[in-house]
Amino acid sequence: MQAFTYRNQTLHVEDVSVADLAETHGTPLYVYSRNYFLRQLTELRQAFAAVDPLICYSVKANSNLSVIKTFAGAGAGVDIVSGGELFRARRAGVDASKIVFAGVGKTHSEIEAALREDIRFFTVESEGEVERISECAVRLGTVGRIAFRVNPDVDPQTHRYISTGKQENKFGMDPARVRQAFKRAAELPGVEPVGLHLHIGSQILNADPFVEAIHKVTPLCHELREQYDTFKTLDIGGGIGIVYEPGDQQLKPATLAERLLPLLQELDLQIVMEPGRYLAGEGGILVTRVQYVKDSYRKKFFVVDAAMNDLLRPSFYQAYHPIVAVRETGETVMGDVVGPICESGDFLAQDRTLPDVPADALLAVHCAGAYGFTMASNYNSRPRPAEILVDGNNARVIRERENLDDLIRGEKMED
Numbered sequence: 001m002q003a004f005t006y007r008n009q010t011l012h013v014e015d016v017s018v019a020d021l022a023e024t025h026g027t028p029l030y031v032y033s034r035n036y037f038l039r040q041l042t043e044l045r046q047a048f049a050a051v052d053p054l055i056c057y058s059v060k061a062n063s064n065l066s067v068i069k070t071f072a073g074a075g076a077g078v079d080i081v082s083g084g085e086l087f088r089a090r091r092a093g094v095d096a097s098k099i100v101f102a103g104v105g106k107t108h109s110e111i112e113a114a115l116r117e118d119i120r121f122f123t124v125e126s127e128g129e130v131e132r133i134s135e136c137a138v139r140l141g142t143v144g145r146i147a148f149r150v151n152p153d154v155d156p157q158t159h160r161y162i163s164t165g166k167q168e169n170k171f172g173m174d175p176a177r178v179r180q181a182f183k184r185a186a187e188l189p190g191v192e193p194v195g196l197h198l199h200i201g202s203q204i205l206n207a208d209p210f211v212e213a214i215h216k217v218t219p220l221c222h223e224l225r226e227q228y229d230t231f232k233t234l235d236i237g238g239g240i241g242i243v244y245e246p247g248d249q250q251l252k253p254a255t256l257a258e259r260l261l262p263l264l265q266e267l268d269l270q271i272v273m274e275p276g277r278y279l280a281g282e283g284g285i286l287v288t289r290v291q292y293v294k295d296s297y298r299k300k301f302f303v304v305d306a307a308m309n310d311l312l313r314p315s316f317y318q319a320y321h322p323i324v325a326v327r328e329t330g331e332t333v334m335g336d337v338v339g340p341i342c343e344s345g346d347f348l349a350q351d352r353t354l355p356d357v358p359a360d361a362l363l364a365v366h367c368a369g370a371y372g373f374t375m376a377s378n379y380n381s382r383p384r385p386a387e388i389l390v391d392g393n394n395a396r397v398i399r400e401r402e403n404l405d406d407l408i409r410g411e412k413m414e415d
């Protein structure tokens, strides 16, 4: 399914004109394709059908209630990393038995909230966390299920900020420690150790690191399975990448499954997956209007009304996002797309061949469905954009544009 196509030289999301959406709702504007999201979920589910995985959509990728509900409505669970994401997931109607809770720094109150909801399991990253969950559970008269996050020391071949499974990363525990911690957990009154968890990084376009990571935990899985009746689950995390740049090759779920299924089937465990970017990334765009076109030395600057506060990835990770004109134009030029924020790092594209559009034209920044709005801020006191979810020819506002009062909500002025 193509989420974004040109009809009469105008970009459409499903059956809705992006130009019309910008006219009605203003810019900058996030626009998502509901059917694209669902298509991605189906593709992944079908590829891994042989192990019937529980697919837990990683809420951090795009945490809008309607987006969570879209995936949950299609049978997915969710992967959360905070009390806030737990709140969102429950509000969106996600069944608590399909919620898994990751993260290195869970607080008492976050743990207690998740215990009260009786979530599927916590993925735990340290001995201290296990003790804390047990204490909280005993206090509440319950038991928390836990899966140990293993740091397999595998290079996921991605940006260093989104690599999470190497020795130097803060995530997970080395296998020897997990073995010890599992033993201790089995003795504690407030936790039940039910499995292992892996998440080696994000935006991974090669099956090899996934294979290597699973190979590394396989002996531990066999060992724990023999020793503990409670050990039933392997959560293989998220991390499947998408095509941002020319030259990127999609790691197709079928290709990944071909490599992983023989390893997973042999384990005979309940498999959980936590994809975020793969499900949501390519199903979203950020629409922005050119304010000024400025010639400088050797290139053009397209100054637009979206900025690093709206889409942080280019500034933060030097990430490439394809940028196209909403109304097709044949002309191209070398230049930068920059926002109005007072930082030279405020760009959406740098030194690129871009559509040569005039001031007032609309541009669409692709691959903005994941880690787009969720990483947006109010930097420079800029209200955050609205979000629209398109389903066929129906477009719904799923988040209002922030207004100036939103910017100062909760602030107090000194006398």
Ligand SMILES: Cc1ncc(COP(=O)(O)O)c(C=O)c1O
Pocket (backbone or CB within 6 Å): 058, 060, 061, 079, 102, 103, 199, 201, 202, 203, 237, 238, 239, 240, 274, 275, 276, 277, 278
């Ligand atoms: C524990 C965990 N699971 C899943 C994900 C989702 O990763 P991705 O969006 O690359 O699939 C992340 C992302 O950082 C994560 O930390």
